[in-house]
Amino acid sequence: xxxxNRCSFFKGILFLVLLMLGSECYAQFNRGMQRGMxxxxxxxxxxxxxxxxTPEPPAPKTSGEIVEDQMPAITEALALNDFEAAVVSSILKxxxxxxxxxxxxxxxxxxxxxxxTNISERQDEELKMSLPPEKYEAFLGLMQDGVNKTxxxxxxxxxxxxxEKN
Numbered sequence: 001x002x003x004x005n006r007c008s009f010f011k012g013i014l015f016l017v018l019l020m021l022g023s024e025c026y027a028q029f030n031r032g033m034q035r036g037m038x039x040x041x042x043x044x045x046x047x048x049x050x051x052x053x054t055p056e057p058p059a060p061k062t063s064g065e066i067v068e069d070q071m072p073a074i075t076e077a078l079a080l081n082d083f084e085a086a087v088v089s090s091i092l093k094x095x096x097x098x099x100x101x102x103x104x105x106x107x108x109x110x111x112x113x114x115x116x117t118n119i120s121e122r123q124d125e126e127l128k129m130s131l132p133p134e135k136y137e138a139f140l141g142l143m144q145d146g147v148n149k150t151x152x153x154x155x156x157x158x159x160x161x162x163x164e165k166n
Contacts (some may be wrong), residue, residue: 058065063097087130087140095123 050066061069075085100117128136 061102063093066090066096074139074142077142078135080135084131084135088127091123091126091130095119 070092071085073088074080074088078084078088080088098117098119102112102119107115124140127139131139
């Protein structure tokens with residue numbers, strides 16, 4: 001008698017498990033079948049609302065980040081020692097910050113040009129007082145030609161000097 005009760009109990013449990021799995025499979029796979037048969041061609045909606053996330057625009061770089069990105073190239077192009085690099089870095093950060101603030105103000109073009117010219121003149125004066133004359137002149141050339149061009153010129157000069165020594 002106990003064997004029959006156990007057998008019928010396991011059959012009942014097995015029946016319930018199959019019933020649950022069958023309904024789950026039907027619910028899951030029948031959804032795709034309806035699309036192919038012409039029924040349910042509309043957009044399927046999820047019961048869970050989807051949050052729409054708009055990608056955040058990248059934050060603008062600060063004056064410190066801008067200068068720190070460029071300093072290795074400037075240091076290499078001008079052959080600055082640590083002290084000179086620190087001085088140039090602090091001066092550039094100060095004046096890049098002023099330029100950023102001027103752009104935020106959105107002044108008329110004439111006023112903006114005048115402001116940028118004034119900032120450049122003050123930056124040049126401060127750099128002239130802080131750097132040795134030859135490195136200041138090299139910095140001015142760097143600003144005119146660009147960092148990459150100046151580095152290439154320095155490499156060419158080094159090659160010529162090596163050839164002349166040999």
